[in-house]
Amino acid sequence: MATVDKIVAQMPKSLSKVEFSYCPGCHHGIVHRIIAEVIDELGIAEKTLMVAPVGCSVFAYNFFDLDGTVAAHGRAPAVATGMKRALPDRIVFTYQGDGDLASIGTAEIVHAANRGENITTIFINNAVYGMTGGQMAPTTLIGQKTTTSPYGREPKANGYPIRMSEMLSTLEGAVYIERTMVTTPQNVIKTKAAIKKAFQAQIKGLGFSMIEVLSTCPTNWGMTPIEAMKWLEENMTKTFPLGVFVDKTKGMI
Amino acid sequence: MIKSIIIAGFGGQGVMLMGKIIAESAMLDGLNVTWLPSYGPEMRGGTANCTVIVGDEPIGSPVVDVPDVVIAMNIPSMIKFEEMLKKDGIMILNSSVIDREPSRKDIKVYKIDANKIADAIGNSKVLNMVTLGAFARVTGLVKLEMIGKALEETFAGKNKKLIDLNLEAVRQGMNSVS
Amino acid sequence: MKMLMKGTEAIAEAAIRAGCRLYFGYPITPQSELTEYMAKRMPEVKGVFLQSESEVATVNMLYGAACTGKRVMTSTSSPGFSLMQEGISYMAGAELPAVFINVMRGGPGLGDIQPSQSDYFQSTKGGGHGDYRMIVLAPHTLQEAANIMGEAFDLAFKYRMLVTILVDGMIGQMMEPVELPEWKNIEELKEPDWALTGAKGRKPRKVTSFDLDPYELEKMNLRYQATYKRVAENEVRYEEFKIEDADIIVVAYGTMARIVKTVADSARKEGIRVGLFRPITLWPFPYERLSKISQNVKHILTVEMSYGQMIEDVKLAVNGKTNVDFYGRSAGVVPTPMEVLEAIKKIAR
Structure with missing residues (x-):
């Protein structure tokens, strides 16, 4: 019988055995894994409640081996608020896409952040509606073609890509907001550090934290995974620059 | 026995409180009561009214179309509720404000110079309690002792002087009608 | 107290x-x-x-x-x-x-x-x-x-x-x-x-x-x-008020029901035997009981502060066996006892 000297890689305990339903090259899987690793490392799996959204990650409640639910479209921050107020000593996080968080759920995310609701939000921004088949999102870039902006997004008709991290960072209640991406191993490491910090802020009871992760959608962008990564780095980061937008955690965690 | 009272006046004349004290006094006396306010735009400075019903049997409708008593604190209230009043019903008027007669002749009218009496007591705000006193004397529906208790409940935690002042206003109101 | x-x-x-x-x-x-x-x-x-x-x-x-x-x-x-x-x-x-x-x-x-x-x-x-x-x-x-x-x-x-x-x-x-x-x-x-x-010591839910x-x-x-x-x-709940000898049963709930209680007494003083059937559970609606009692009366009158919503359930319960009439006002106007009494008198005639 072979013995194991050292485990160098394994599936995070906080992920369930359910197979991901995501398309090849989609970044949801990477971010799921990062969150699960962070929860394992912080040792909070047994006191964490997750709120999945409506969108491609609607199944996320099943991909994590945690107590969880699915909120109505956009309402995850309100659902998380209810959970957190009922059980203040538990860790509550929402996982939301750009249609969910930046369009139909703007009121809920703004007010949860503004209340300094002690929850963590993981915001996946891939500039398109995935689940419904590639329609324009509030974060769709100017000129980007989608099934509902077939001639490219035109500001006069559709306005501009909305920058949620920048907006929310102006609110007093937001304690940590960072935008990252997961296109390279280095970026994955940075994203993991950011997500960990966001959860630590919650553990310390500091207030609202959110990590926005720029992500690809090769299927709806009509690209290969490699092309999609390149397009993300070259185009999305111009409209959505990476960085920390607010950090009130210094010396606290 | 079930008796219904409509109390109406300008916002600020304390008609809602008058109704509440009547209802509370009657309740403390073991009677059934309901208190129904008009609510809405009236609250913002127009006319306000409330309906109080007291009785020794269960009270069904809190809404009344033929009241036994109308207490009118201003002219619009007198005009509005005069025609609803029961035949031989009682109308109590604040004659400090109402300078005319009701047109109906088949009702009993009592005029109370409420503002003047309140001013003489030293606080113009207690004109509602003066009127309440007159109501108590005229109708016999609520007792002074219970009014005192109701005032204590309502102003619980407030200055004892405030309760005494209001009770004095009720007494003077009672004495103002024969 | x-x-x-x-x-x-x-x-x-x-x-x-x-x-x-x-x-x-x-x-x-x-x-x-x-x-x-x-x-x-x-x-x-x-x-x-x-x-x-x-x-x-x-x-x-x-x-x-x-x-x-x-x-x-x-x-x-x-x-x-x-x-x-x-x-x-x-x-x-x-x-x-x-x-x-x-x-x-x-x-x-x-x-x-x-x-x-x-x-x-x-x-x-x-x-x-x-x-x-x-x-x-x-x-x-x-x-x-x-x-x-x-x-x-x-x-x-x-x-x-x-x-x-x-x-x-x-x-x-x-x-x-x-x-x-x-x-x-x-x-x-x-x-x-x-x-x-939080899934402490148990499987996640x-x-x-x-x-x-x-x-x-x-x-x-x-x-x-x-x-x-x-x-x-x-879990069906309801109240019956003076229905034993009633010729007319009024169906009403909430505020409207308490107004009808007053009206039933006034109607009886004028010789019209009125009772009230008051659903307390609007869902589940007391279909069975209403169906049963409606067979012994001449009229059913539904009174609502609407233009007729509960009446649809009343009709389902009565199922055509008795006339079902309606009186209601809506938009924030509350029917007064006198109005409801008039509606009853109209039916009684």
């Missing part, structure tokens, strides 16, 4: 005594006093009060809090209840217990703020999407409203269903003596075996209204239907 209380306050205090320590709400007339009462009272009992940004958020906060297995509630009035319908559908699908108070006002649209009963369809037939039901209780006095709060929470948890207390602006705004119910010991309330509390596989979703739906059937069989 009896206390003279406002309807909104009696309901709020009774809910707290029934073990509710989580209230989420948004101000709207004519029920804002309930929200204000909770704002003041919840901190005193170490409970949670949160004023949300909208009724849409409120109902979802309720969803989240209900997931933890605790007694949660909100209160609103008609336009706010409309906004909550989305979340109500989700909560019904996720089989979450919670109590809603709808203090109805005149509609449709912005309408006005006066008493109305025009949200009957919305409450009893499902205002949101999907095949769901909620238990709807309609108290007609403040004492009954206070007494029913504990029952509302018990029913919600017994069946994992939503319960709506459907009252109108009059019940909300009026005052009446109330003997408050006893305090429920919240330490004795058991944590349900489905509650999301999932609470959702969701399954993309139609056969799996059908199974969930059949489970809901089985629950609704049990509720319909066991």
Whole structure:
């Protein structure tokens, strides 16, 4: 019988055995894994409640081996608020896409952040509606073609890509907001550090934290995974620059 | 026995409180009561009214179309509720404000110079309690002792002087009608 | 000891005594006093009060809090209840217990703020999407409203269903003596075996209204239907008032029912034998009992503060065996006893 000297890689305990339903090259899987690793490392799996959204990650409640639910479209921050107020000593996080968080759920995310609701939000921004088949999102870039902006997004008709991290960072209640991406191993490491910090802020009871992760959608962008990564780095980061937008955690965690 | 009272006046004349004290006094006396306010735009400075019903049997409708008593604190209230009043019903008027007669002749009218009496007591705000006193004397529906208790409940935690002042206003109101 | 209380306050205090320590709400007339009462009272009992940004958020906060297995509630009035319908559908699908108070006002649209009963369809037939039901209780006095709060929470948890207390602006705004119910010991309330509390020492739990596989979703739906059937069989409540010798039975609920009680007495003084049948559960509606008693009378008259909503259930119950007439006013106009008496006289002729 072979013995194991050292485990160098394994599936995070906080992920369930359910197979991901995501398309090849989609970044949801990477971010799921990062969150699960962070929860394992912080040792909070047994006191964490997750709120999945409506969108491609609607199944996320099943991909994590945690107590969880699915909120109505956009309402995850309100659902998380209810959970957190009922059980203040538990860790509550929402996982939301750009249609969910930046369009139909703007009121809920703004007010949860503004209340300094002690929850963590993981915001996946891939500039398109995935689940419904590639329609324009509030974060769709100017000129980007989608099934509902077939001639490219035109500001006069559709306005501009909305920058949620920048907006929310102006609110007093937001304690940590960072935008990252997961296109390279280095970026994955940075994203993991950011997500960990966001959860630590919650553990310390500091207030609202959110990590926005720029992500690809090769299927709806009509690209290969490699092309999609390149397009993300070259185009999305111009409209959505990476960085920390607010950090009130210094010396606290 | 079930008796219904409509109390109406300008916002600020304390008609809602008058109704509440009547209802509370009657309740403390073991009677059934309901208190129904008009609510809405009236609250913002127009006319306000409330309906109080007291009785020794269960009270069904809190809404009344033929009241036994109308207490009118201003002219619009007198005009509005005069025609609803029961035949031989009682109308109590604040004659400090109402300078005319009701047109109906088949009702009993009592005029109370409420503002003047309140001013003489030293606080113009207690004109509602003066009127309440007159109501108590005229109708016999609520007792002074219970009014005192109701005032204590309502102003619980407030200055004892405030309760005494209001009770004095009720007494003077009672004495103002024969 | 009896206390003279406002309807909104009696309901709020009774809910707290029934073990509710989580209230989420948004101000709207004519029920804002309930929200204000909770704002003041919840901190005193170490409970949670949160004023949300909208009724849409409120109902979802309720969803989240209900997931933890605790007694949660909100209160609103008609336009706010409309906004909550989305979340109500989700909560019904996720089989979450919670109590809603709808203090109805005149509609449709912005309408006005006066008493109305025009949200009957919305409450009893499902205002949101999907095949769901909620238990709807309609108290007609403040004492009954206070007494029913504990029952509302018990029913919600017994069946994992939503319960709506459907009252109108009059019940909300009026005052009446109330003997408050006893305090429920919240330490004795058991944590349900489905509650999301963090998967400590057990398998993770999932609470959702969701399954993309139609056969799996059908199974969930059949489970809901089985629950609704049990509720319909066991939880019907109604009151009968002077119906034994009645020639005319008036069917009315809430405020309208108490007005009819007065009218029944006046009608009898004029020689018309009138009784009142008052559904207390609007869903499940007392079809069977009404069907039975309607066979012995000449007329059924439904009286509502609407243009005829409950009458559809009354007709289903009566099933053509007796004439069913209607009298109602809506939009915030409350029929007076005299008007209702006239409507009865017209039928009696």
